[in-house]
Each structure stands twice: as C-alpha cells, then as structure tokens.
Amino acid sequence: MAALRHRLTALFEPRSVLVVSTLPMPLFKEVPARLAGRITQARITATQVQVPDRLEGLTETQRLDLALVCIEPVRLPQALDAIRVHKPRVVLLLPSNLASRDPMEDMVYARSWARINNCLILGPRAFGIQRPHLGINLSHEPQMALAGRVALVSQSRSITSALMDWAEDVSLGFSAIVSVGDEAVIDVPEVLEYLAMDPRTDSIALYLEHTPASRRFTSALHAVAAVKPVVVLKVGGQRQQGEAHEAVFNALMRRVGAVRIRYFVQLFSALKVLVYTRRPKGRRIALFSNGNGAAQMALDVLGSDAAVTCPELSPSTQRALDNLLAPGDQVQNPVVTYVPLTPMRIDSVISTLLDDKDIDGVLVLLTPDPLADMPAVSRELAMLSASARKPIITCLIGDADMRPLRHLLDGVGTPAFRTPDTAANAFDLLARYHYNQHLSQQTLPPLPLGTLPEVEPARELVRQIQSERREASEQECRDLLRYFHVPVVDLRVTHDQGEPDPDVPPMGLRFETDDKLGPYAVFGGADHADWLSSSYPAVELPPLNRYLARQLVERSPLWRKSLSSQLTPLVLTQLLQVLERLSDLMSELPGVRRVVLDPIMAGENSLYIKSISISLSKQSMLVLPETAGYRHMAIHPYPRNMIERRQFKDGQRWTLRPIRPEDAEALQTFMRGLSDESRYMRFVSMLRELTPRMLSRYTRIDYDRELALIATVRSPNPDNRNHPRDEIIGFAHYLRNGDGRGAEYALVIGDAWQRRGLGVILMEALIQAAAEQGLTYIDGYVLASNSPMQALMKRLGFQNDADPEDPSMRRVWLDLGETRRSD
Structure with missing residues (x-):
C-alpha cells in the first residue's frame, strides 16, 4: 500500500542525464534546477562518439539515470556502444534530421541492446518527454508546455505537437507529455502503470493509432482508470481492423472504466469535464436557458442514444419555478426564461432544480443579453456551482463578451463551454464515465451460482475434437452446452416443454474471438450477420456476472424496441443465465473460438433454440487457463x-x-x-x-x-x-x-x-x-x-x-x- 517504486522514475524524474546529439537540444536553453551540474554532453566527431569517463554529478558506483540519444540512424550502434560503460537505466532515442533506411531494424537492434544491458529504451523515433513542473524538456519541441495535472500519452509525434499547440491556446497545462515512438521496450501500458502512481497526474489523455497488446494494455488501463479519469482518442481502427474490432474496443473501454471519444475536438472538452470533482450519480439532467434556441440545440444532441435523459420535473419543482419565473416562461424541462436574468433569479432557479430528487445535474445555457448584467449573473452562477452538491455544467454562447465569463466559471472548477452541443456532450460524457466506472467494478461472484459446471469433461471433449482436427458435431455442441448447464431447450431434440411465443421476436446470441482482445459476446435480433457496426452497443467482454449480462441485453436495440415488455421475468432470468454460463464456457475453454445460438425463441417459461454452432481454435487445451493466467482473455476472471x-x-x-x-x-x-x-x-x-x-x-x-x-x-x-x-x-x-x-x-x-x-x-x-x-x-x-x-x-x-x-x-x-x- 505504500508508494511502489517504478523503473520509469529514471525517465520521468531523472537525476542525471547524458546527451549524445548531433542537433541542438532545447534542454540546454534553460537547464532545470534538479539537473544543474548533472548534465553531461558527449563529443561527437565524424568518426567517433566520445563519452567522458566521469559524468557530472555521479560517483563511480552510481548508474546513469538517462541517456538522450539523437544521432543519424546508421551511427546508432556506435552511440549505444559508447554509453554502455555508464549503465544507463533509460535511453531516450529521438529522431535525427536524417531518416532511417530500415526503422524496423533500428527497433530490433535497440530492443536487443536494451535486453543485454539491462536498460529501458523509449523509441526509436520518439517525441520524447516533457515534465513541465520540473522544467524538464527531453524533446525537440522548443516550447515547454504549461504545468498542469493532465498527462498526455501518445503513439504519434506529430499529433503530440499539435495537441501541445492547441492546449497552449486554451491554457491547458500538463503533468507529463510522452510519445512512445516505435515502442522497442517502453510501451503505452508501462507508461500508464507509472502514471497510475504519479502524484502530479490527476487525469490522462491517451491518443492511440493501434491497439496495444491486449492483456498488458487492459491491465494497465484498468489500474489507472480505477484512480484517475482516462480519455481515449483512438483512430484508424475501423479502417485497419474492421468495425467488429472497434465495437469490441468500445466494450473494453467500458469495462476498464475509461471513456472513448471519437473526434479530436472533443479531447480537451472531455478532460475539462472529467477533472470536475462533482460527477452525476445518475443519468437525469435539467436544462435551463435564457432563450429557447440554445435549449433546442442541446436537446438535438441528447437523442435517444445519449447516456443522459431530460425527465419531467416533479410537480413541486414546477410549482416553485412558476412562482420564480415570469408569465410565459417555460417551467417544464427544459426550463426557459425570456426576461432578462438577474443574479437572484438564476440562484433561485438553479437551486430549485438541484433540490429536485429526480434530477442528477443541471445544464445551464446562456446567450448574451444586453438587458441583463451577464457578468453579475455569471459571478452568482460561479458561487452557486462551487458549493453545489450536484454537478452544474454551463454553456455561455459567444466569444468576445462571453469568453472572460467562461474563464470565470472555469476558474472556480465548474466546466464552461462555448456551444450547446459541446456542453450537452460534456454531460453525456460524465454520465458515460459514471456508467463505465460502475462496470469496471464488476467481478464474478465468489462462488458460481447454481450447479457447478463440469469443466473437466468439457475440456477433454475439446481436446479430443482438436486432436482429430475436425469440427464439433451437433451432439458434441449440445454436450458442451450441457456441461455448462446452459438453460435452453433444443427444438430438434424435444417438444415436451411448451412452445415459443410467435409474438416475441427471435433473438440471436454469439460469442466470438477478436484476435487482439479475445472473446466477446454480442446480443440482438436473429440472423445477425450485419449487426456489428463500430457503434453497436450490445457487446460485452467475458467474464460476465448477472449485472453485466443484464446491461448487455438492455443496451441492445431489440430490448428497447420490444423485449423489455415481452419477455417474462422467468425467461429473462434464463436469458441472463445463458449469457453467464456461455461466458464461463469461453473463459474455461480457450480452445473454443466461437459459439452461436441463432435463433433463440422465447416462450412463457423457456428459451428455445433450433441451431447451435461451435467452432474451435488451435489454442492448446493442455495448459489450464487458471495456471496460465487466462491469457486468451482481455480481462482476468475472479480467481x-x-x-x-x-x-x-x-x-x-x-x-x-x-x-x-x-x-x-x-x-x-x-x-x-x-x-x-x-x-x-x-x-x-x-x-x-x-x-x-x-x-x-x-x-x-x-x-x-x-x-x-x-x-x-x-x-x-x-x-x-x-x-x-x-x-x-x-x-x-x-x-x-x-x-x-x-x-x-x-x-x-x-x-x-x-x-x-x-x-x-x-x-x-x-x-x-x-x-x-x-x-x-x-x-x-x-x-x-x-x-x-x-x-x-x-x-x-x-x-x-x-x-x-x-x-x-x-x-x-x-x-x-x-x-x-x-x-
């Protein structure tokens, strides 16, 4: 429980630095105080890289913390050989002004050198690192970022530079900026592990261009998202790996408690709202506006798929608002006034909305009004927001006059936005964050509910089918479901337990395996060949408990359209049991790649199937998953x-x-x-x-x-x-x-x-x-x-x-x- 030491401390907080560079480095323009007298520069000639025998600030027995290397790629082996004598803990490989003839060869060489010399390497071709509060700039970027509490982790040097430029414009500061380059040794998961324990970091912005290795990435992201808000901007996946992978990646973000955004412009808005200490405990918000147009724009953003809703206000709240507002004002949700605002009125209206037990937060949308004292109104709103027990998000529409008022609200810790769509999206993101955090805390119950699965016979059956290099027969598919006590009635075998209800639409359920993220479940209507768009919500990763299974079903369009009113409680329970037990099957049988039950039909007391399809992978069943750490899954089940x-x-x-x-x-x-x-x-x-x-x-x-x-x-x-x-x-x-x-x-x-x-x-x-x-x-x-x-x-x-x-x-x-x- 004490602070655990991490080997990346030598990168993020170096106490000694050796610079091997053919280019001028910003580090020398203003040497940080902690490195005064502790930076040594190598001498580079056309034929040699000369490193002094003694380094500044180090005794003979101390290891060098960090070596910064920026040299032509063809001379990389020469540079690394020269610094070997000082046993650096970390080597940072920045790109030089000459391109490499073979970047892959450089990466392989760097990785081998690091292993032989017990050293970490960031790069090759890394942006480097900045620690603004320490004044440390180990990058080519000439400008140091502002100091703040957000860490930026990126897989792209160019996007990192662009984000820094944008952040300066909106006065956003950083605790750390790091771009990992080619990830020869230090990769995104390891950086996240360090930032999880970094006291200077309160939240993390993560930019991804490809999905890192599944288990390490999932573990690191789960660890950091448990204690700090994480916003993930991932690009390129739909084009590179298909829509199914993107849907599974979205499911992974939900389960680890992070929030994924889709657009570059959302990144800083997301960070702005997630560092807000007051987060909604539910999904219900009230809108208040000094004009109908802004409220309608916000409602357009909060469509049927939004994470937040705008419910009807309680009768007592409406009566109170009727007494506070002018004749002709709207006291339904959204609440709209058409008369000039005063500080007293906005305090009374917002306080009344916050007191409504059916409201979890308030979105305030204000447009410029020459007849109102908008600075005074904003100051009153800032005072109210600072002490409110529920979140208040504001939108002050405009620039010249409204920008300083937004800064006033930002200064007291309540997020202020420029447009109704960004403000509405901010509340939606807060609600998604709260929902994802709840999902991330879900584990299997300590003991399986109901009859224990017959795991060993199931594993032996899979081994036998694999050894014979064939597909599972229909009877063997039924046997596997029986071993895990999946509560469905196979209509091809028996008609003795009632009949399906023709008025209930047929369902489909499948467990598939993503090459990077492992098994996942998809639920929806029958004949689901075209289900899995990148935004399809009814996708979940095993292991599933009852709560996760229910959330999976309720996120499906089919549930909202019909099943919520048509399934009997008994059959819904059976459906959730099917999901839980197939989740157990996929967890305990890594040799199973795919399970499809389609169609599934519902009766009054039973679920019925006409088709089972189970496909096997080549993954060995000789090594038990519990002793191998369930490596075939992105999320380790409760042991x-x-x-x-x-x-x-x-x-x-x-x-x-x-x-x-x-x-x-x-x-x-x-x-x-x-x-x-x-x-x-x-x-x-x-x-x-x-x-x-x-x-x-x-x-x-x-x-x-x-x-x-x-x-x-x-x-x-x-x-x-x-x-x-x-x-x-x-x-x-x-x-x-x-x-x-x-x-x-x-x-x-x-x-x-x-x-x-x-x-x-x-x-x-x-x-x-x-x-x-x-x-x-x-x-x-x-x-x-x-x-x-x-x-x-x-x-x-x-x-x-x-x-x-x-x-x-x-x-x-x-x-x-x-x-x-x-x-």
Whole structure:
C-alpha cells in the first residue's frame, strides 16, 4: 500500500542525464534546477562518439539515470556502444534530421541492446518527454508546455505537437507529455502503470493509432482508470481492423472504466469535464436557458442514444419555478426564461432544480443579453456551482463578451463551454464515465451460482475434437452446452416443454474471438450477420456476472424496441443465465473460438433454440487457463480457485480469498484499526486511513498483473442490525514490477491477529500465486528496524540485502525459480 517504486522514475524524474546529439537540444536553453551540474554532453566527431569517463554529478558506483540519444540512424550502434560503460537505466532515442533506411531494424537492434544491458529504451523515433513542473524538456519541441495535472500519452509525434499547440491556446497545462515512438521496450501500458502512481497526474489523455497488446494494455488501463479519469482518442481502427474490432474496443473501454471519444475536438472538452470533482450519480439532467434556441440545440444532441435523459420535473419543482419565473416562461424541462436574468433569479432557479430528487445535474445555457448584467449573473452562477452538491455544467454562447465569463466559471472548477452541443456532450460524457466506472467494478461472484459446471469433461471433449482436427458435431455442441448447464431447450431434440411465443421476436446470441482482445459476446435480433457496426452497443467482454449480462441485453436495440415488455421475468432470468454460463464456457475453454445460438425463441417459461454452432481454435487445451493466467482473455476472471476455508488452532474459522471491489469499506476499517506502530512499520508514515484513490487502487485490481489476498472472519455489523459481515484481519498484495519478471509484495496483519501464523499463510499463498503466474522473483522493501518482518521473511527463505539508495530500508526478496525447483 505504500508508494511502489517504478523503473520509469529514471525517465520521468531523472537525476542525471547524458546527451549524445548531433542537433541542438532545447534542454540546454534553460537547464532545470534538479539537473544543474548533472548534465553531461558527449563529443561527437565524424568518426567517433566520445563519452567522458566521469559524468557530472555521479560517483563511480552510481548508474546513469538517462541517456538522450539523437544521432543519424546508421551511427546508432556506435552511440549505444559508447554509453554502455555508464549503465544507463533509460535511453531516450529521438529522431535525427536524417531518416532511417530500415526503422524496423533500428527497433530490433535497440530492443536487443536494451535486453543485454539491462536498460529501458523509449523509441526509436520518439517525441520524447516533457515534465513541465520540473522544467524538464527531453524533446525537440522548443516550447515547454504549461504545468498542469493532465498527462498526455501518445503513439504519434506529430499529433503530440499539435495537441501541445492547441492546449497552449486554451491554457491547458500538463503533468507529463510522452510519445512512445516505435515502442522497442517502453510501451503505452508501462507508461500508464507509472502514471497510475504519479502524484502530479490527476487525469490522462491517451491518443492511440493501434491497439496495444491486449492483456498488458487492459491491465494497465484498468489500474489507472480505477484512480484517475482516462480519455481515449483512438483512430484508424475501423479502417485497419474492421468495425467488429472497434465495437469490441468500445466494450473494453467500458469495462476498464475509461471513456472513448471519437473526434479530436472533443479531447480537451472531455478532460475539462472529467477533472470536475462533482460527477452525476445518475443519468437525469435539467436544462435551463435564457432563450429557447440554445435549449433546442442541446436537446438535438441528447437523442435517444445519449447516456443522459431530460425527465419531467416533479410537480413541486414546477410549482416553485412558476412562482420564480415570469408569465410565459417555460417551467417544464427544459426550463426557459425570456426576461432578462438577474443574479437572484438564476440562484433561485438553479437551486430549485438541484433540490429536485429526480434530477442528477443541471445544464445551464446562456446567450448574451444586453438587458441583463451577464457578468453579475455569471459571478452568482460561479458561487452557486462551487458549493453545489450536484454537478452544474454551463454553456455561455459567444466569444468576445462571453469568453472572460467562461474563464470565470472555469476558474472556480465548474466546466464552461462555448456551444450547446459541446456542453450537452460534456454531460453525456460524465454520465458515460459514471456508467463505465460502475462496470469496471464488476467481478464474478465468489462462488458460481447454481450447479457447478463440469469443466473437466468439457475440456477433454475439446481436446479430443482438436486432436482429430475436425469440427464439433451437433451432439458434441449440445454436450458442451450441457456441461455448462446452459438453460435452453433444443427444438430438434424435444417438444415436451411448451412452445415459443410467435409474438416475441427471435433473438440471436454469439460469442466470438477478436484476435487482439479475445472473446466477446454480442446480443440482438436473429440472423445477425450485419449487426456489428463500430457503434453497436450490445457487446460485452467475458467474464460476465448477472449485472453485466443484464446491461448487455438492455443496451441492445431489440430490448428497447420490444423485449423489455415481452419477455417474462422467468425467461429473462434464463436469458441472463445463458449469457453467464456461455461466458464461463469461453473463459474455461480457450480452445473454443466461437459459439452461436441463432435463433433463440422465447416462450412463457423457456428459451428455445433450433441451431447451435461451435467452432474451435488451435489454442492448446493442455495448459489450464487458471495456471496460465487466462491469457486468451482481455480481462482476468475472479480467481475463485484461490478461495480457502481455514481455521486457527483454537478452532476459529476464517477465509483466505482474493480481494473484491466491495471489500473497500472493510479494508478502510482494517486500516483505521491498526496501531501506530503497525502503521509506521508498514507504511513508513503515520497514515491513519487510505485515501479514496488508494482505497480504489487496492480493491479494484486486475488479477493478472497484481493480486491482493485478504484473511477475513465473520463478525456482526452494528450498522446493519448485527447481520454477519466479513471483517478483514490480514492483507497481502503483490504488483508486477516493470520488468515483467518479478513483483513487489506488501503484507500487514491486524494487531489482534499477529503471532498466529497468519502472515506465513498469506505470504505462502502469495508466493504460490506468483510462481503459478510465471514470475521469477518477488521482492519488497522493509524498514531496517522492522525485525519481526525480516524474521518472518527469513523463515520463508527470503534473502535480505541492503538498499543501496536508502540505508534505512532492506530489500527482502525470493528467487521463485529456485523455490519451484526445490519443490
């Protein structure tokens, strides 16, 4: 739970820099204070790259943090060979003024050199990096960006430069700007991992031209979106990979809690609204305008597919507005006044709308009015917005007179926009963000509902079909559905359970596999060959729980058109069970590439099918997905196999299990209950409780890149009539290190539960999980004065080394390769 070290610190906050460049670098125009006396420049001649034996600010035993290399591509091997002696942690490869004859060859060479020399490389052909608050400009860009709280991560140098120019025009500042170039070593997922922990970054703008490798990208994006708003602008996918991939990518953004935008002009508007601290708790907004035209333009944007709605105001709200507004004004939603506004009137109207329990936010649209004191109205609106408990988004239409008023509102933290469409889109984006964040917290229930699937016979059947290199027969398709207890009646086999209702339109359901993002589900009408446009909403990624399955169905046009009123509750439940159990099938059988049930017909009590199609892939079923980390999926399922019921020597029962999002409150209670000594030994501070960001960070985790195990006992909950609840008594966690081979662990045991062997059990389970995921070592940093923790780790076979950078800490680590061999 303490801040974990990251190897990209040498890139984002270097303490020493070596410059190997044939071009003048902006870094030398104004040397940042933290690098004063710590920048060394290599001497480059026509035949040699000469690097001094001693570098500025470094002792003989210290490694160089960063080498900035900008040289003709044909001389890249010469430059890298020259800097090798100083063992740089990171090398930044900027483009020179000469193009490479073979960029792919440069990338392969850089990657090999980095592996041999235990070094990271950003590039080749990277934009570089800027850290405005530190004054660090490691790029060709002559102008330093303004300092701010937004990080910009990009796959394009040119778009990065354009975004910087645009941001300057709207006075948007950045915490970091980085473009990864050819991604020889450092890629987008690793940059996101660092920014998730960067205290200077509050939100992230991500520009993509291709989808990064599925699992690492998903894990990193899930981790950062759990604690910071992420806006993703992705281009080119529909042309390069087809509309189906784009629809699946949209589904992925929903599940990780990020927000995707489609147009360049939306990027800064999205960032502007997502850093707003007040976010709606629902989808219902009220519109208020000093004229009908602006309100109608906003309504045109908020069509039937919008994430927000404009519901009817409550009768009491309408009566109150009728008393506040002039005769002829409109008191329905949208609320429209035609008389000049006053500060008192706008305060009364907006306060009345905020008090309506059926309204989750207010959109205020104002046009210039020569008869009104618009600056005074805006100041009153700014004061009201700053203290409102629900979000207020404003649109002040115009430029010359209205621009300073928008700046006034922006200054108090309430987003102000120039046009009705951007303001309406901003509320729509807020609602989508809230919805996506809710989806991102969904995990499978701790135990499967209903009858457990017969996984082993199903896997054996798939292995047999694969070994015979043939398609599954109809009977084998039925067998696979039966093994996973999919509740459908096959009309080709029986007519004994009623008949379909001809008035209910037939449905279709298929699970497909995207080459990059793995399995996905699509639901809609029958004969779905042309369903999957890039904007089709009824797409979801496994694993599915009941909530996710229902959301998938309800996002389909077929649900809104007819199914919502035609399916009986019993049949709807069966439909959701079909989705859940086929999701389990795709999760547990990586050899299955495609499952199609089409058509599906509904009766009063059953679902019926006439056709099943199951296609297999070449993916081996010999390696179990639970031991391989479910690599065939973008999202790692909740690891139910790690749940264990145990008991202490005195007979008291307790449970060991992976943490879940709903454990946040229990984890905070656990933290508050620690003694000052335990808190200091674990966190090296007197931190009394987790911040909201830390709490989210340690309960909403990706079970592939990290793992948090908790020990719980059942105890009465005084806040719920003493009904039993899970009380956390121990917490163990690991997070993959940037090298992908190891992980850093953390362990804390409740004071009343120490010296009962709990720490050993938690660490042994953590070590076993790390080994099963293929990690080669696990390490942690322990206070040199924390003798009990060091003794515990010694008992588990850990080695204990001094931390060369901090004598008050010890690096305590275990070689998992040797551990597995000894077993």
